[in-house]
Amino acid sequence: MPHKPQNKEIIVNSPNIAATFEIDFTRYLDPAGKLLKELPAEAKDPATLKSLYRGLVRARAFDTKAVALQRTGRLGTYGSSIGQEAVAVGAASAMLADDVLVPSFREHGGQLWRGATPVELFLYWGGDERGNSFAKAPHDFPNCVPVGSHALHAAGVALAIKLRKEPRAVVCIFGDGATSKGDVYEAMNLAGVWKLPVVFLVSNNQWAISVPRSAQSAAQTLAQKAIAVGIPGEQVDGNDVIAVRTVVGVALQRVRKDQGPCVIEAITYRLGDHTTSDDASRYRKDTEVTPHWQEEPIKRLQQYLTTAGSWTKADEDKLLKEINEEIEAAAAAFLATAPQEPSVMFDYTYAQLPADLAAQKQAVLSSLSANLSQAAE
Amino acid sequence: MSETTMVQAVSLALARAMTEDERVIVLGEDVGVDGGVFRATDGLFTRFGADRVRDTPLSEMGIGGISIGLAAGGFKPVAEIQFSGFIFPLIDQINNHASRFRNRTRGRLQCPMVVRAPCGGGIHAPEHHSESPEAMFANIPGLRVIVPSSPRRAYGLLLAAIRGSDPVVFLEPTKLYRGAREEMLDDGKDLPVDRCFVLREGRDVTLVAWGAMVPEALKTAAEWEAKGVSAEVIDVATLKPLDAETIINSVKKTGRCVIVHEAPLTGGFGGEIAARVAEGAFSSLLAPIERVTGYDTIMPLLKLENVYLPNAARIGKAVDRAMAYA
Numbered sequence A: 001m002p003h004k005p006q007n008k009e010i011i012v013n014s015p016n017i018a019a020t021f022e023i024d025f026t027r028y029l030d031p032a033g034k035l036l037k038e039l040p041a042e043a044k045d046p047a048t049l050k051s052l053y054r055g056l057v058r059a060r061a062f063d064t065k066a067v068a069l070q071r072t073g074r075l076g077t078y079g080s081s082i083g084q085e086a087v088a089v090g091a092a093s094a095m096l097a098d099d100v101l102v103p104s105f106r107e108h109g110g111q112l113w114r115g116a117t118p119v120e121l122f123l124y125w126g127g128d129e130r131g132n133s134f135a136k137a138p139h140d141f142p143n144c145v146p147v148g149s150h151a152l153h154a155a156g157v158a159l160a161i162k163l164r165k166e167p168r169a170v171v172c173i174f175g176d177g178a179t180s181k182g183d184v185y186e187a188m189n190l191a192g193v194w195k196l197p198v199v200f201l202v203s204n205n206q207w208a209i210s211v212p213r214s215a216q217s218a219a220q221t222l223a224q225k226a227i228a229v230g231i232p233g234e235q236v237d238g239n240d241v242i243a244v245r246t247v248v249g250v251a252l253q254r255v256r257k258d259q260g261p262c263v264i265e266a267i268t269y270r271l272g273d274h275t276t277s278d279d280a281s282r283y284r285k286d287t288e289v290t291p292h293w294q295e296e297p298i299k300r301l302q303q304y305l306t307t308a309g310s311w312t313k314a315d316e317d318k319l320l321k322e323i324n325e326e327i328e329a330a331a332a333a334f335l336a337t338a339p340q341e342p343s344v345m346f347d348y349t350y351a352q353l354p355a356d357l358a359a360q361k362q363a364v365l366s367s368l369s370a371n372l373s374q375a376a377e
Numbered sequence B: 001m002s003e004t005t006m007v008q009a010v011s012l013a014l015a016r017a018m019t020e021d022e023r024v025i026v027l028g029e030d031v032g033v034d035g036g037v038f039r040a041t042d043g044l045f046t047r048f049g050a051d052r053v054r055d056t057p058l059s060e061m062g063i064g065g066i067s068i069g070l071a072a073g074g075f076k077p078v079a080e081i082q083f084s085g086f087i088f089p090l091i092d093q094i095n096n097h098a099s100r101f102r103n104r105t106r107g108r109l110q111c112p113m114v115v116r117a118p119c120g121g122g123i124h125a126p127e128h129h130s131e132s133p134e135a136m137f138a139n140i141p142g143l144r145v146i147v148p149s150s151p152r153r154a155y156g157l158l159l160a161a162i163r164g165s166d167p168v169v170f171l172e173p174t175k176l177y178r179g180a181r182e183e184m185l186d187d188g189k190d191l192p193v194d195r196c197f198v199l200r201e202g203r204d205v206t207l208v209a210w211g212a213m214v215p216e217a218l219k220t221a222a223e224w225e226a227k228g229v230s231a232e233v234i235d236v237a238t239l240k241p242l243d244a245e246t247i248i249n250s251v252k253k254t255g256r257c258v259i260v261h262e263a264p265l266t267g268g269f270g271g272e273i274a275a276r277v278a279e280g281a282f283s284s285l286l287a288p289i290e291r292v293t294g295y296d297t298i299m300p301l302l303k304l305e306n307v308y309l310p311n312a313a314r315i316g317k318a319v320d321r322a323m324a325y326a
């Protein structure tokens, strides 16, 4: 048997082969919610699974409300995570409060799990910077809209943690499209060379707007990009929240022991449009999408819990009611939030407002008060 | 004749250029089957096929860099950068390569490529989608920087940009994609890419603008006409190389100059124009040159977008100050 080191490169005793590798794929629940192998110890407690289920349902309720608010003109462009909630929720559930989540822009479920409030998230997507306050998740980075550019930030904050010898970890999430970017590769490479405490989690939802996964990379898997930088890479069923939580959890344990970073490719599917500005029917057929509804994460876990006798119709009704109330209340609070003072756009530009900018701020203030008094006349 | 929007005018110019020259290749994210997120490349994929209308992997650096090789290798790439905030990685490729190829090889190789990107605010877009990076590009020697302000000028300037032999950054104001419409002909006629356009003649003040600020300047001019102020409006259109002469001659006539742009004040291209006016029309100036611009702040998210963006009212106040100066 060839020795099988952690990074999945198999050292072969052959003069003609320099290296070879394999990529693991982990799944506990099949699409119908049937258990395929014994649950890991951390997932045996039904309470854990119920809280994961709650996280998924909450993410979907948030997405549903956000899209509705956008449709009625009260939110800006919004990218729903429908169908791929298990990636961010599973990862967040494996993290500790002190860890750092460095998200892209479709990780609402994970952000909510970690303590960002639905009001904050509505504010951000409604075009109000206060939405990035994250009072209850103070280490987490804000959304990153320039695709993939945050992967290096994740490596940087991981270096900060490592230099201070803290037992903390960073989880950076980005899409399949992002893996085509140089900065993502640079981040993985740096993290590998410096053995940084970061987990790169690819949320492979098969699409980057209209560009399918197959047109993004000729590589068989995105996980194997890890191999090129000398760190472990593996796949996980991204619609199986138990699998995501477990695989990310194991990776975080390694990271905390200073055993180095890794890449995890979560296989999922974008059931909705790219964002509210997108019309996916222009580039993909319903017949491609429909079968994926049979694999989505919420139904899957619900089936399992129900079959295992841990979940009843009454539980479901109670949960839905509770979550809908929470999200509706958050939407109302968001809509009732007093607008920011327009001049606030100056205040955070520098640590101290420079005189030059103070003059511009003053000009805005006086023109606004002039407009007000004009309106009053 | 029906009206054409600016985004349709861009499509028409692209289709015309692809028809007349087989070397023209369109590439970018989602430019193929999807027709571009703003639909600027709508229909091109069906018409010209996957070889010439290429969806790229998600990589702006890649789009910029591959266009350089393609151009030096004898093609005429027209690259689309999906939103303004994602054009910045191209500064590396354009500054270090595209704009220098001809000079470095003393004319042996050149980069006839066009990078199209949306620019500017006003459509309540997400973060990083409303930037105005024109001055950063205008600081690069060897590059042409063009910002159209109407369907006809978008059509004519884009055709000229593609037909030319220089690298071009062509910034299309998102607010005008559907906000600007007019009757126009798909007649294949291009417009000069080294000339400003005097859109309206006037005696008292020269308003200098580009992109989405041109309609605002025209609005101010029309409103102030009623107040007895006659404003000349100049659409700079091609920022680099700059047709300073047209602007200077106008200010020599009016004696007053108000420059308008969305980008932040400091280091904005208005500073360059002000300097040229000061150099060329100093003795004609009756009032200090005014600039109406975005503030030196981060472009705010959509709730405060309209506080940031200059508009006809702010331009009007600058006109009043210039007129009142004694």
Ligand SMILES: Cc1ncc(C[n+]2csc(CCOP(=O)(O)OP(=O)(O)O)c2C)c(N)n1
Residues within 6 Å of the ligand: A106, A145, A146, A147, A148, A174, A175, A176, A177, A178, A179, A205, A207, A208, A209, A270, A274, B029, B058, B060, B082, B083, B086
């Ligand atoms: C650098 C950059 N280029 C382009 C865009 C526009 N854009 C937003 S999302 C997206 C596709 C992203 O695909 P992927 O990484 O797979 O993430 P997903 O949207 O599928 O979650 C694009 C092209 C962007 N935000 N940033």
Ligand SMILES: [Mg+2]
Residues within 6 Å of the ligand: A175, A176, A177, A203, A204, A205, A206, A207, A208, A209
């Ligand atoms: Mg994707």
